[in-house]
Amino acid sequence: MAIKKGFNIRIYPNTDQKALFTKTFGACRWLYNHMLALQKERYDNSPEAGFLTTYSMNYILTQLKREYPWLKEADATALTGVNDNLGRAFRNFFQKNAKAPRFKSKKYEQSYISKCVNNNIRIIDEHHILIPKAGILYYRSGRIPHGRICSVTIRMKPSGKYYASVLCECEEEPLTKTGKAIGIDVGLKDLAVLSDGTKIPAVRFDKALEDKLAYWQRIMSRRLLKAKEAMREDPNLKLSDFRNYQKARQMVAKINEHIASQRHDYLQKITAELVRKYDVIVVEDLYTSHMMKNHKLARAIANAGWREFVTMLEYKCGFSGKELRKVDPRSTSQTCSDCGCVNNRLGFSSYGWLKVREWNCPVCGAHHDRDVNAAINILNLGLA
Numbered sequence: 001m002a003i004k005k006g007f008n009i010r011i012y013p014n015t016d017q018k019a020l021f022t023k024t025f026g027a028c029r030w031l032y033n034h035m036l037a038l039q040k041e042r043y044d045n046s047p048e049a050g051f052l053t054t055y056s057m058n059y060i061l062t063q064l065k066r067e068y069p070w071l072k073e074a075d076a077t078a079l080t081g082v083n084d085n086l087g088r089a090f091r092n093f094f095q096k097n098a099k100a101p102r103f104k105s106k107k108y109e110q111s112y113i114s115k116c117v118n119n120n121i122r123i124i125d126e127h128h129i130l131i132p133k134a135g136i137l138y139y140r141s142g143r144i145p146h147g148r149i150c151s152v153t154i155r156m157k158p159s160g161k162y163y164a165s166v167l168c169e170c171e172e173e174p175l176t177k178t179g180k181a182i183g184i185d186v187g188l189k190d191l192a193v194l195s196d197g198t199k200i201p202a203v204r205f206d207k208a209l210e211d212k213l214a215y216w217q218r219i220m221s222r223r224l225l226k227a228k229e230a231m232r233e234d235p236n237l238k239l240s241d242f243r244n245y246q247k248a249r250q251m252v253a254k255i256n257e258h259i260a261s262q263r264h265d266y267l268q269k270i271t272a273e274l275v276r277k278y279d280v281i282v283v284e285d286l287y288t289s290h291m292m293k294n295h296k297l298a299r300a301i302a303n304a305g306w307r308e309f310v311t312m313l314e315y316k317c318g319f320s321g322k323e324l325r326k327v328d329p330r331s332t333s334q335t336c337s338d339c340g341c342v343n344n345r346l347g348f349s350s351y352g353w354l355k356v357r358e359w360n361c362p363v364c365g366a367h368h369d370r371d372v373n374a375a376i377n378i379l380n381l382g383l384a
């Protein structure tokens, strides 16, 4: 079975290639905002006229290219891709599945998607990739993209680093079956607790860089203040003219990206091992969980990266012929995994119960570690 798989690689564009990427990011943003304004204007004038379809927007794009020749310098598939996206955004909005599309600003991560047409995106070797208009780029990656390339997304992070996500269609690569199943509970203290008693700690990668981050954040805000003062005096100045401020801003972005990538690598490693070891992995479905309603807890879960963890398990299971099952976690922490009786939080309030780490079953007397017991119940629910 063919599946779509994304490979994230770091790319190192030269000066010309950087300039081309900047132009393409700009052209895509400009086109998006232009089309959005057009749609809004049309709607304000006659709401019953409905919205322009992707097809009509592409027709307008052809004319815009005549009017603004610089649009032709950008990758053509990136521009039609913008129309696709906007068309989809409007369809979702009208089916009430999403909020109205908003104008894009330059402030955040910049990106564009280039579609592969006639083999114009190619992996040349383990360090070189061919990208339309940009030519050959040097890249580095842990995994070399393979399979039939569908598209590539070029990204520039706020730190100034460039990445490409290469979306490929490839064959499933089944892992050896082990005949084993495991249940996983979201720990409060730990990232995850397994039904065999293993606890996977939640590493606070942000802690190690906390001081450094705070230091650069202070410098950044001080320099921003100074820049704003200078800009009041001389309205010709732009924020991009303040090299010192820009440097501090990039440092802050770099530290944040570093923390995120460390956490990402950690999760990759853990999920890869779980998928290798087990054929069936059972987790709790957080959407049906009462837990997200508790804000403090919701934050703890977010910190632990639980959602990212489950997403990774999901696609890794998909790639390797393993299975991820999600179960309703209701009362899994109150059920005795030995005798199956459900207790009434042993008399604790729902908040107080969260703090109970270990307990004894009032019926059979079994001694339980809260999280391990819950993980066993999750496994049983998944296998039932």
Ligand SMILES: [Zn+2]
Binding pocket: 336, 337, 338, 339, 340, 341, 361, 362, 363, 364, 365, 366
């Ligand atoms: Zn019991």
